[in-house]
Amino acid sequence: MNKIYPSAEAALEGVLKDGLLVASGGFGLCGIPERLLDAMRDSGVKDLTFASNNAGIDNEGIGKLLRTKQVKKMISSYVGENKEFERQYLAGELEVEFCPQGTLAERMRAGGAGIPGFYTKTGVGTQVAEGKEVKVFGGEEYILEEGIFADLSIIKAWKADETGNVVFRKTARNFNVPAATCGKVCVVEVEEIVPVGSLDPDAIHLPGVFVQRIVVGAPYDKKIEFTTTREREAV
């Protein structure tokens, strides 16, 4: 069973269709599936809904597909730093469902774990609760949030072995794990494919069962939104 594809384009072949619900990993520009987003843009697929914590920035990440108007709707917790997003949103060209960050992560995990709904305190008494069922547990109110069941998951990882076991690096893990689990098909772009047996079985972040297709996206020129540093003390 070969899971390795020669290019992002090949890795998406046969799974792209207008109107898809796509779960995407990444936080800001950290750990986003750049190559797969590029390939989706180039494919011309449209009317996409993205469940993704952010919407990229003007010409990075999902921002690239916003620019080409391939995105119909975003399910996100934060969409700052994106002028074209703002323009389309204010013009009514783009639908946005704001979802608290933790609720979004849990909705993806729930979808991946076969849980269609769960109750949370997050958002009780706010706009987020509007239209949602309220239930009392132990005297406190909770709202019902629904699992996200995506058509396609696209994520970015550090390394994968040939069977699809995946590891991430530092805070680039973020939404990539829950996003990976909630799609009917999960395509992973990695920095490196390593031989089977070279990853520690006790330290796999995403077991191969969740991964259908793998593509090497290297070399990466990883973007930073805000570079903050301190000065090295004089020796």
Added chain:
Amino acid sequence: MNKIYPSAEAALEGVLKDGLLVASGGFGLCGIPERLLDAMRDSGVKDLTFASNNAGIDNEGIGKLLRTKQVKKMISSYVGENKEFERQYLAGELEVEFCPQGTLAERMRAGGAGIPGFYTKTGVGTQVAEGKEVKVFGGEEYILEEGIFADLSIIKAWKADETGNVVFRKTARNFNVPAATCGKVCVVEVEEIVPVGSLDPDAIHLPGVFVQRIVVGAPYDKKIEFTTTREREAV
């Protein structure tokens, strides 16, 4: 902030009380918090409810506290291989709430994640569904299961650093992670405490935020329920 205690007894001091709901890790005899269970038995604390996948065997694991009649109720998925359990259960001395294994794991995780209830297909149309709310999502029935919010979590791990970051070994991880998260206080027994900085930050199974107390339980004489082997081919 010192989390390291000199003995299992010391690690449980001040947190034991009759009638506690205790979440315990382990699957069969694999990865069970033996030292902490011994210390609970010796403490004489009683009327305990255990959320634990199994109930140990006759003189191992929770079986030890069954023998001394310190357990009022078990919330478990499977309780075979335990004659004293059977006797007390059939005599009506012990209450048992059977919970499907995956539902039990998810109920613990939910409790730890602040989720008081979630919907699952598991058990729909069975005795497990009796008395539970049924809800339809996408044309299919699901039942509402509640998160477990324990008073105390006791778990067994492989290594911890001094700040409580924990790693497990192979299939001894099992219920230890979800059980750890759902208690007000989590006490961990480990084979070894390692210096801060010796665990890979990308490979922590249970971050220190979940761990209040640590005790070294070594040396361990780990029990096996069914030793199965194959023959080495002749050279």
Added chain:
Amino acid sequence: MSEASKGWSRNEMAARAAKELQDGFYVNLGIGIPTLVANYVPKDITVTLQSENGMLGIGPFPYPDEVDPDLINAGKQTISELPHSAYFDSAASFGMIRGGHIDLTVLGAMEVAENGDIANWMIPGKMIKGMGGAMDLVAGVKKIIVVMEHTSKNGDPKFIPACTLPLTGRNVVDMVITDLAVFQRPDHDSPFRLVEMAPGVTAEEIAAKTTAHYVS
């Protein structure tokens, strides 16, 4: 009843179930005959076995000097690891199962009903040991194969119009493999169809030993 028919042995039933495996499948095998299925995986395909206590990539039983108490399967037997094995916790494990990421499970049963109900966890009046992960597996795995003797020790049919024992799952079974025959259905709205008989077994014998309605 034909005393002449031998039907399939336990190993032959397991081998028959193994024919349902496809390259790349992730599979969970129950205890008993289902465990034997691992011995019949076709050589030209790759199948990864999941153990619900937290492992993907179950290896064979260990050599005597490799036995490790921290490495067991869901039947609590010692096992070994493979190069592509991965460990995870029980919540993650059942996330895989409930979430439909496991392609196939093979389970034993006490009763299967013609509507796909299965009963395999308790007998009223007898000591209840619990359902373990069976309810999660039948609710979550994509394809559910039951392997069981065609009749009970008393000769009573086990593939029946409606389960008499408490259910493990409602309308979940896709295929039933017994020592005498194989029944299958394409989806959960269709009736089971008799698709195969063991050598020397006749359609009449199966009909005589089956009270469930099925299509021939």
Added chain:
Amino acid sequence: MSEASKGWSRNEMAARAAKELQDGFYVNLGIGIPTLVANYVPKDITVTLQSENGMLGIGPFPYPDEVDPDLINAGKQTISELPHSAYFDSAASFGMIRGGHIDLTVLGAMEVAENGDIANWMIPGKMIKGMGGAMDLVAGVKKIIVVMEHTSKNGDPKFIPACTLPLTGRNVVDMVITDLAVFQRPDHDSPFRLVEMAPGVTAEEIAAKTTAHYVS
């Protein structure tokens, strides 16, 4: 209004918030003034900072040659790792937050109401950027401290009888630290009490600039 009062600077407000830290606390700090709290952790206690994008044990900003695009905080700034750091995914991260495992969070706000409501994520008619993790934090963390200017740029009170802006959380705030004063309540059923004033600030000035009901 007294033009003479200086009140606390941003750093002084952060330092005041830092006094609420206790040894062993796990803490999430919001963007802006809350981030400065990290600079005032008392030397004799250990506090572990959580970043909701998936990290425990946030270190200081990196040296220029250590900048790593895979290592950022929730404000998307580059940070560094500590020997006891741990990484995890976003679902696990918010499990910690929602599950009440984080002891304290310090957040900014546009409005806080006398009943503990907080509004800090949107202004109707203006571009909405989203709530990020703020709703999860105020719902899940054990103690919620708001650090904000006492009045808006127009001089309007921000600690008010009822929020006018869409809420981030209902009845969640435990403590309010402004440039002029500190308000606190022991539980979510009690009113806020004025517990501290900045040097040179009078109770009268605070009363004049606060429309929320509070106990003096």
